[in-house]
Amino acid sequence: MEFSFYKYQGTGNDFIMIDDRVENFPEQDLQLVQNLCDRKFGIGADGLILIRNKEGFDFEMIYFNADGSQSMCGNGARCAVAFSKFLGIISDQTRFMAIDGPHTANIADELISLEMSPVNSLSNAGQDYFVNTGSPHHVRFVEDVITYPVVEAGKAIRYSEAYQPKGTNVNFITPISENEIHVRTYERGVENETLSCGTGVTACALVYGYQNELNEVKIKTPGGNLSVNFTSAADGSFQNIILTGPAQQVYQGKWKSK
Numbered sequence: 001m002e003f004s005f006y007k008y009q010g011t012g013n014d015f016i017m018i019d020d021r022v023e024n025f026p027e028q029d030l031q032l033v034q035n036l037c038d039r040k041f042g043i044g045a046d047g048l049i050l051i052r053n054k055e056g057f058d059f060e061m062i063y064f065n066a067d068g069s070q071s072m073c074g075n076g077a078r079c080a081v082a083f084s085k086f087l088g089i090i091s092d093q094t095r096f097m098a099i100d101g102p103h104t105a106n107i108a109d110e111l112i113s114l115e116m117s118p119v120n121s122l123s124n125a126g127q128d129y130f131v132n133t134g135s136p137h138h139v140r141f142v143e144d145v146i147t148y149p150v151v152e153a154g155k156a157i158r159y160s161e162a163y164q165p166k167g168t169n170v171n172f173i174t175p176i177s178e179n180e181i182h183v184r185t186y187e188r189g190v191e192n193e194t195l196s197c198g199t200g201v202t203a204c205a206l207v208y209g210y211q212n213e214l215n216e217v218k219i220k221t222p223g224g225n226l227s228v229n230f231t232s233a234a235d236g237s238f239q240n241i242i243l244t245g246p247a248q249q250v251y252q253g254k255w256k257s258k
């Protein structure tokens with residue numbers, strides 16, 4: 001089998017991007033997805049995204065984590081919007097479908113602003129928090145996220161009884177200022193720390209914003225800077241959640257499998 005692929009990164013979260021509007025990528029072949037995402041024996045990426053046609057929408061994105069599992073992916077969606085513009089499918093506005101439902105996005109000054117799904121509520125998880133922003137996120141405040149053992153602590157929470165069988169992503173926050181936080185994330189399905197996680201920083205922004213009565217939070221991650229804007233309602237729900245940040249094409253290639 002042979003196909004063209006592109007590599008994109010959104011604040012260091014990197015993806016193999018495939019224009020699969022002809023629908024010939026074997027998306028049932030999870031071993032192929034794992035092989036392609038393998039950083040030593042394959043192309044290497046946190047995840048793989050297929051762009052396909054979808055009636056009533058500009059496109060549909062199908063996201064796979066590196067282990068082949070599927071979920072919503074905020075950074076991946078921002079990269080899919082940039083890729084769709086590169087392919088000429090859209091200009092600077094779009095409405096597309098993802099696993100957690102329809103999304104809108106727009107492109108301005110090289111930044112992609114993605115509308116995330118609304119969030120019904122935050123919940124407590126022991127001393128920490130849990131929120132689903134299209135994918136599940138455990139959120140923990142720590143003294144110093146820079147020195148915190150993110151992979152060890154993240155893995156323990158991700159595989160804990162409380163989150164069996166599907167697991168969760170795990171985010172660690174240290175506030176920087178009144179409206180800015182530093183976040184590091186252990187990602188389910190990558191089973192490692194990623195340089196940033198879009199649905200993860202969104203979860204962190206909602207928790208921090210709720211605690212500090214903010215409607216905009218800036219987030220520093222090891223892979224770059226993002227911002228999240230949102231409105232909240234008296235019933236504890238959140239709407240108009242917008243994740244904004246850069247997305248960049250870094251490589252184009254052809255894959256030939258034996």
Ligand SMILES: N[C@H](CCC[C@H](N)C(=O)O)C(=O)O
Pocket residue numbers: 013046065069070071072073074075076135136169187188189190196197198199200
């Ligand atoms: N690993 C996540 C999906 C990708 C999330 C992350 N890459 C993002 O940007 O949202 C999960 O299995 O729920």
